[in-house]
Amino acid sequence: MLSHAPRNYSLASVPALEADLILHVARVAGGLVSGWVFDAARPGDAVVLSEARGSCSYGAESPDASLLLIGTGSGVAPLYGMARDALHQGHRGRIALFHGSRTPQGLYLDGALRALAADHENFHYGPCIDAEAAPAGSMTGTPVAVALGRFPDLQGWRVTLCDNPAMVEAGRMACFLAGAASSAIHADPFLPTARTAVRAAVQPPVAAP
Numbered sequence: 001m002l003s004h005a006p007r008n009y010s011l012a013s014v015p016a017l018e019a020d021l022i023l024h025v026a027r028v029a030g031g032l033v034s035g036w037v038f039d040a041a042r043p044g045d046a047v048v049l050s051e052a053r054g055s056c057s058y059g060a061e062s063p064d065a066s067l068l069l070i071g072t073g074s075g076v077a078p079l080y081g082m083a084r085d086a087l088h089q090g091h092r093g094r095i096a097l098f099h100g101s102r103t104p105q106g107l108y109l110d111g112a113l114r115a116l117a118a119d120h121e122n123f124h125y126g127p128c129i130d131a132e133a134a135p136a137g138s139m140t141g142t143p144v145a146v147a148l149g150r151f152p153d154l155q156g157w158r159v160t161l162c163d164n165p166a167m168v169e170a171g172r173m174a175c176f177l178a179g180a181a182s183s184a185i186h187a188d189p190f191l192p193t194a195r196t197a198v199r200a201a202v203q204p205p206v207a208a209p
Helices: 032-039 073-088 110-119 143-149 166-178
Strands: 067-072 095-101 123-129 158-163 186-189
Touching: 067 073, 067 143, 067 166, 073 095, 073 110, 073 158, 073 186, 095 110, 095 143, 110 123, 123 143, 143 166, 166 186
Parallel strands: 067 095, 067 158, 095 123, 158 186
Antiparallel strands: none
C-alpha cells in the first residue's frame, strides 16, 4: 500500500455525461504511484481525493469563442473532457484539439476523437507525431507547430495547453505571438514529482494516486 504519496491528476470525465470520475494515468518508469496503479491497485482499494482545483475546465460564458486545445501524452485527458463538455453545452464556436505523441501508439484516444469530429462540424481533431513518420490521417510535427500551421491567427481564441512542461511553456509563448491574449491562455503543466518527496509505506490509509 501507499501512504502520503499525493499526486495531481486532471479529470477526463464530464459530470453531465459520466457518473464516475475518470483519470488517465501514464505509467512512469520507476514511478511510485503510477507503478501502484498499474501493478498493485485493485477494485475496492481506498483512495483520498481533494476538492477539484485549477482552471482546466470549460467555461460556458463565451459560447461563440474559438477554443484551441493542445496536449501531449496523457495531457489529452482534460482536453478530451473540456471538448466534450463544450459540445454537450452547445458551444457554437470552433473547437480544435491537437494531441501530440512520439509514436502512433501514444494517440490512445484517436478513435474516440475521430468519432467526435465526425459527429460535430465545429470540432477539429489533429493527431500529431513528432518522432517518426506519421501514418495516414495524422500529421508530422509537434502539436503546437501543427496547430499554428492550421490556425496562424489566434486573436480572440481561448487556448489551453496540457502535459509536458517544456511544450506548455513554448506553446504559451507561441500562441501569444500568434495573437492570443495572455489572459486567454491557460496552462496545465504536468510537473514530475521528486522521488525524494514521497515515501513507500506498509500501513493504510492509502492516499490518492
